[in-house]
Amino acid sequence: MAKNNLEASCEPCENGFKCRFRSSEDGIDFVEERVQVWLSANRTGADAFSIRLIVREALTNAVFHGNRNDPAKEVFFTLEAEPHLLRIQVEDQGQGFNWRDKVLAPLEPTAKRGRGLTILQTFSRSARYNEKGNVLTVLIDAEGVQA
């Protein structure tokens, strides 16, 4: 998926990798693809569907809610393997938000929107924000990781 205007980069780090990209939907696809490549090269025993979904929800919120799709703002993504866990961190350059209220919002089955935070919570082991609300850390069960 070579997008002309996509400004994104990726580099390995200890037990995983990091990416950064300027706000855009293509950036989300770019990172999801890096995640799929990494998953197929590393036996984690983690559920690929859950991870793809969590990655997309976290990045979508960072790009559209956090950075308001402003291409001057970047999104930072990290995936790291820890014993029996994958740790995913997504940071945006927005103002943060009152996540304490939002994570407790009712899940409305028939609403058009408002499922992202529910998916992050229900498909992960834990999904927590920093105080400000611009850094999300998600832990995902991954039996296979010895690390």
Place this chain on the structure above:
Amino acid sequence: MAKNNLEASCEPCENGFKCRFRSSEDGIDFVEERVQVWLSANRTGADAFSIRLIVREALTNAVFHGNRNDPAKEVFFTLEAEPHLLRIQVEDQGQGFNWRDKVLAPLEPTAKRGRGLTILQTFSRSARYNEKGNVLTVLIDAEGVQA
């Protein structure tokens, strides 16, 4: 758990068993225990926690909402193994209810009540009512069942 006043009975049926009991909380414990005994004698590969939880939620609603805890009314429980599935059916002698609305009620994380139907839906493969709403059929994944 021999309760003096408990009027309950249980008998094997093809690939499973049936129970019936007069409305009471002890009846719920009685059936849950029968389920645990059956599960330990039959390798189903099904998740025991999910099954215990589903059985309790289904029976609690039948006893308290369906039969309004009226000991003159009975609850009928069936568990049957099908290929790769367990089928649990719970029938009460109440008036039924408008389950179409209730299953779509929002999940309110901070409410004191109203989680039973959500648990039935999220821990099962499927949870469906008959038109009237007094017979609930729950399917649960059970890899191990060849039946």
Place this chain on the structure above:
Amino acid sequence: MIEIEEQQGQTIVRPGFDLVSHRVVELRDTILDLAAQGRQKVILDLVRVTLIDSMGVGVVVACLKTLKQRGGDLKVTTDNEDIIRLFNLLKLGYILI
């Protein structure tokens, strides 16, 4: 690509891509076009879909609402365990065939 097929008065809609991000707009427009043509009984067949995210689910729910308002219906069919789990966790299991 979205395949469309008529079967016994029902319209089967079979998207050939994952229902994620703004890509799902194409699916919404297709279903709304069908509704406008009076084809209001829709089966959404997810056989070629490997992932749906919150935007994808939102579009499915929005289409269902529109179809119901016009006296139609929408049901989802899939064998994908993960997708079934997703609908169940979002309290939308009733939408599955």
Place this chain on the structure above:
Amino acid sequence: MIEIEEQQGQTIVRPGFDLVSHRVVELRDTILDLAAQGRQKVILDLVRVTLIDSMGVGVVVACLKTLKQRGGDLKVTTDNEDIIRLFNLLKLGYILI
């Protein structure tokens, strides 16, 4: 049986039974008694609990609300994967330590 232990200004409450059906009333009364005594920072330790149902979760949430209103707090601690999953599915993961 419910064990109660003080630790660094927090009260650890350790029920010795499953939190199901009306049995959970005992847990609620214990925690409300503690709150009335001014012991409003509660850790609910589920090490001896193998099952919680919707009534159990309801009592935990009700106790949390009461404690918060009095300036206290309640956190749940458990290693049980199934119970962690239950809290997460009910959007109550934030209550876990």
